[in-house]
Structure formats: C-alpha cells, structure tokens
Amino acid sequence: MVMNPNLRKFVRTAHITVAVGWLGAVASFLVLAVTGLTSPDTQLVRAAYLATDLLTRYIILPLSLVPLLLTGPVLSLGTPWGLFRHYWIVVKLLINILSTLILLVHLQPISYLAQVAAERTLSSADRDVQVQLVAAAAAGLLALLVETALAVFKPRGLTPYGWRKKNEELDLSSSSDIST
Amino acid sequence: MSQSPIKPDRQSPPGMPRWVKVFVILFIVLILVVIALHLTGTNIGGHIPHMP
Numbered sequence: 534m535v536m537n538p539n540l541r542k543f544v545r546t547a548h549i550t551v552a553v554g555w556l557g558a559v560a561s562f563l564v565l566a567v568t569g570l571t572s573p574d575t576q577l578v579r580a581a582y583l584a585t586d587l588l589t590r591y592i593i594l595p596l597s598l599v600p601l602l603l604t605g606p607v608l609s610l611g612t613p614w615g616l617f618r619h620y621w622i623v624v625k626l627l628i629n630i631l632s633t634l635i636l637l638v639h640l641q642p643i644s645y646l647a648q649v650a651a652e653r654t655l656s657s658a659d660r661d662v663q664v665q666l667v668a669a670a671a672a673g674l675l676a677l678l679v680e681t682a683l684a685v686f687k688p689r690g691l692t693p694y695g696w697r698k699k700n701e702e703l704d705l706s707s708s709s710d711i712s713t
Numbered sequence: 714m715s716q717s718p719i720k721p722d723r724q725s726p727p728g729m730p731r732w733v734k735v736f737v738i739l740f741i742v743l744i745l746v747v748i749a750l751h752l753t754g755t756n757i758g759g760h761i762p763h764m765p
Contacts, residue, residue, distance in 0.1 A: 620729070620733045690730035696727060697726070
C-alpha cells in the first residue's frame with residue numbers, strides 16, 4: 534500500500550522529528566553521565582543522575598519506541614522503499630532494535646543511580662555503574678549518528694527479497710504494456 | 714548500429730554490497746571484543762551494588 538503524498542510528508546516529518554530528538558536526548562544524557570562520572574561537585578553529580586532518570590523515562594524511551602514501532606515501519610511499508618528491500622533500511626532497523634534493547638537493559642542501572650543520588654552521595658562502589666552509563670550513552674550516540682548517515686546517504690544495495698520484488702514489478706509492468 | 718541495452722541476469726540476485734560486509738565484520742568484531750572483555754574480567758561497567 535502506497536500512502537498519498539500529504540500523509541507521506543506528515544509521517545516523514547514525524548519520523549525525522551522523533552529520530553533527531555532521540556539523538557539530541559542521548560547527547561544530553563551523555564553530557565549528564567560524563568558530568569556524574571567526572572565532576573568533583575557532589576551536589577552537581579546527584580542532580581545529574583536524577584536528571585538522567587527523568588530524561589530516560591520521559592524522553593529517550595518514548596523517542597526510541599516511536600520510530601521502531603510506528604513511524605519507521607509505516608514510512609517504509611507505505612512507500613516504494615519497503616522494509617526489507619534495501620540493505621540500508623534493514624541495517625537501520627537492526628541498529629534501532631539493538632539500541633532500544635541496550636537502552637532497556639540500562640534502565641535498571643539508571644534508576645539505581647538516581648535512587649542513590651536521591652538518598653546519599655555516590656561512593657566508589659558505584660563507579661562501575663557510572664562508567665557503564667557513559668559507555669552505553671557514547672555507543673548509543675554513535676549508533677544513532679550511523680543511522681542518520683544511512684538515512685541521508687541511502688547506500689545502494691537491494692536485498693534478495695528486494696531484487697525479487699523489483700523483478701516481479703518489472704514483469705507486471707511489461708506484461709501490462711504488452712496487453713495495452 | 715543500435716545495440717540493445719544489457720539486461721540484468723534475473724536468475725541470480727546481486728551479491729551483498731561491500732559496505733554491508735564491512736558493517737557485518739564490525740558487528741562481529743564488537744561482539745568478540747565484548748565477549749573477550751567479559752572472559753578476561755575487564756567488564757565495562759558491572760553489576761549494580763546492593764542498596765544499603
């Protein structure tokens with residue numbers, strides 16, 4: 534099913550807005566996580582980890598799920614691009630799934646540090662978890678930058694499924710040309 | 714002299730592009746690095762300490 538141009542523009546606008554918002558939110562998370570790991574100011578560190586929890590729950594998590602479950606599939610399946618026809622879309626989808634899984638795995642450490650920050654000053658026992666958040670945020674940011682580059686450059690390459698569908702469409706159009 | 718355009722061979726689908734192969738290799742290397750770090754005990758991050 535191919536969407537009409539106005540609906541397609543609307544979904545594309547929503548998709549780009551959400552994806553860019555996700556990128557910005559993860560960059561903000563990284564700044565807070567680095568601040569929490571490196572700042573000597575204990576009050577600032579506690580504030581940073583309380584902020585990371587809010588940022589994750591109300592911005593990053595929803596923004597990660599919308600393009601994965603809603604705008605991405607709708608935009609792919611509602612346009613001739615398809616979801617599994619081009620390698621760049623498949624790779625983007627896999628990065629998206631992996632990033633969201635990594636985010637879900639890190640919800641617990643994020644809420645743990647926020648809980649600690651709400652009650653007391655962080656100790657050296659929390660250091661590993663603090664490093665973990667910086668590493669995860671940096672990896673997430675890199676993955677989202679790669680995704681953005683893939684969406685802009687759209688590198689060539691049809692999957693075997695995309696190649697088959699293209700041939701089917703070519704056969705269909707040539708047979709309809711002959712019949713007219 | 715007119716030549717007919719070369720039609721792609723429809724029997725065999727095109728191979729995986731080089732950039733996809735690079736992505737696959739990088740992904741495998743990343744997984745191996747993570748496994749190696751875990752096996753050597755050089756864990757990035759770690760377990761969550763128990764709340765007092």
